[in-house]
Amino acid sequence: MSLAATSRKGRRDLTLLDLQNVINKDESGPELYHAEFERQLEFFQNLLTIFELNPKDFNQDLSDHIAFLSHVAKSYPQELQDFPETLVQLLKKHSTVLDADLRMECCKALILLRRKNLLPPSDLLILFFDLFKCQDKILRNYLKEHIIYDIRTINAKQKDNRLNTTLQNFMFKMLQDSHKMAAKMSLDVMIELYQKGIWHDQKTVNVISTACFHDTAKLAVTALKFFLGNDLDEDDQGDDSEDDMPSVKNVTMANRFNKKTRKREKFLDNIKKAHKKKKKKGSAEAFNFSALHLINDPQGFAERLFKKVDTLREGFEVKVLFLDLISRLIGTHELFILNFYQYMARFLNPHQREVIPMLQFVAQASHELVPPDAIEPALRAIVNNFVTERNSGEVMAIGLNSIRELCKRCPLAMDETLLRDLAAYKTYKDKAVMMAAKSLITLYRHTYPDLLHKKDRGRPTEAQVELGQRAYGALLTKDFIPGAEDLKENEVNDDNGDPNEDDSEGEWEDVVHSSDGEGADEESDDDEEEEVDDDDIEEGQGEENSDEDEDGEDEVILEDENDAPPQSSKNKARKNNDKDKMSKAEILEEKRKRAAEITTSRILTDADFKHIDATQLRKQVQAFRKGGQKRKLDESNLEDVMTNPNARDELVDLAQIEMVHKKRKHDKETRMASIKEGREGRDKFGSRKGKVSEHASSTHKEKNKKKNFMMMKHKLKRKAKRSFVDKARDLKKSLMRRQKFK
Structure with missing residues (x-):
């Protein structure tokens, strides 16, 4: 759309885009075109007054003037000093009723003013968090990307603790907001800022932890997955601009299937040089702790999570996430939630859904400070439900493997009688059970060999003798370096x-x-x-x-x-x-x-x-x-x-529980012999079924094979299997036809 700008005598008409270009490109442009700018500014104010009467309608002239004024704002700072505040008040007042295009144009103008340092970051970011309440998915994603980019830019050279504290406090309020979508977007922003290493602090983690108790299941699941996931994804290892650089493999594959041009080859060479330079330059080693280590009160947090599990109304998958997080908290911080093991005992059954993750959670929640009496219900449930000969060998092996992982973290949970009974499976006919029992014996050889039978203890090593028999709660401290x-x-x-x-040459033989x-x-x-x-x-x-x-x-x-x-x-x-x-x-x-x-x-x-x-x-x-x-x-x-063997990992690998060794019934030669035996007494490509009589006539099937294909086409099509949709459509037509002729 062209707007005629009144000009001096002999000057041609200018559009808004032309006026914007001549003002920004020419150093004397702001002075030469000051009169035209004032007319456009006055016209914008008139449009804004008219727009206030009916804010629901879209006004193209207003949208164009907002874009124009935001681009020339740096050239006329005095005249447009109130322009950013005008846009902010416009969005605050009519954010939910504005047209989507006009609202997006206002946000783009504010972002442009922010990049020109004409608007403080705190006011703009808080406004954008409020705009998350709008029913506009494109706008929400756009604002989310800008918030992350702006906070990363602000904290690139030096941490702005005052701004970070202000935004974190505001986000904490947003998480408690009644608008679910605004709370969800705020949570996503905080999680992404943490994963990119921008807000990698204790306060961020504790604010995110409050979302685990949100009434909305979507927010709670997002927070739970944050604590259960890795610290940094492979694609988010850094926050520099070099991380957005494509990989050499992707560019090479693109050049292989696209048209080969000189521009693409040069781009590939530049990518290779950039990666080589980045690798040679190197970066300082970063030590990223898991979010679970930054929680202020892990004992209280775990108790609140366990209390919420009892009143949980969501599906079973959500309950699994809660139990996983509780088990990790107990194992990482060595917490005491004694009712957790008795609660988990009800899920330890071979027919239970997700039973192997349940076994993993029990093992993760075990540590040396757990009283053996508290963990006994879970251990007995595994033994009684899994390690019995009425189950298959695979189920027994999984039970023994889970017992091994549990006892690896809490050796005192096993008593002498039970251990010797489980060790007797080392001669079981199933290989998986045998290997699992031997691994349990090997574990107790290095920790508490006295619980084993004498023939299973093996020859004691010096490390075992030095370790001795540690009582419950005993700490192993030394005033020297062993070895x-x-x-x-x-x-x-x-x-x-x-x-x-x-000094030591020639004397090494004497030191024996x-x-x-x-x-x-x-x-x-x-x-x-x-x-x-x-x-x-x-x-x-x-x-x-x-x-x-x-x-x-x-x-x-x-x-x-x-x-x-x-x-x-x-x-x-x-x-x-x-x-x-x-x-x-x-x-x-x-x-x-x-x-x-x-x-x-x-x-x-x-x-x-x-x-x-x-x-x-x-x-x-x-x-x-x-x-x-x-x-x-x-x-x-x-x-x-x-x-x-005494090393205790925070997480239990599912592969250690599912480690089942299967043995085939026959080797390849035996199976081939069985196949050849079944082929005896029949033709090479024939069937065992022959004719009832040699003089009998041929069947209809044999006759159809000799007929022309066009004669049999309709029969083949009729025999084809129909889909459920086709059957439903035909049934509907049949019923309607019957209803019509009644």
């Missing part, structure tokens, strides 16, 4: 903190600790004798074996040390003899003293800590003997041999 006893005392550090190799499983006796007796437990042999035999080990050790040391005096080997043999006469408790006490002495007398380097880690892993896999381990363990594969 430091294996370090060398005479090692001297240089100025850089690294060990000085010159038979109790640690190292030394020359490991190599000499590697293939000569089997390991024998000291508790199962007589004292005399043990002394003879130790003497033989000492002789072998002397020979190996003399071979390795050509210049060493014979007296050194005798001293080592005497020391080993003394250690053989010591009890296991005395050996452990000596190691504790040595570790404490080394920990307090020197500064440990990175190489020392690596050596300590290897020593601790060796303790977990090697049997504990008075005279030391006779077989040498490959330290290079030590980490693959054993993982820490």
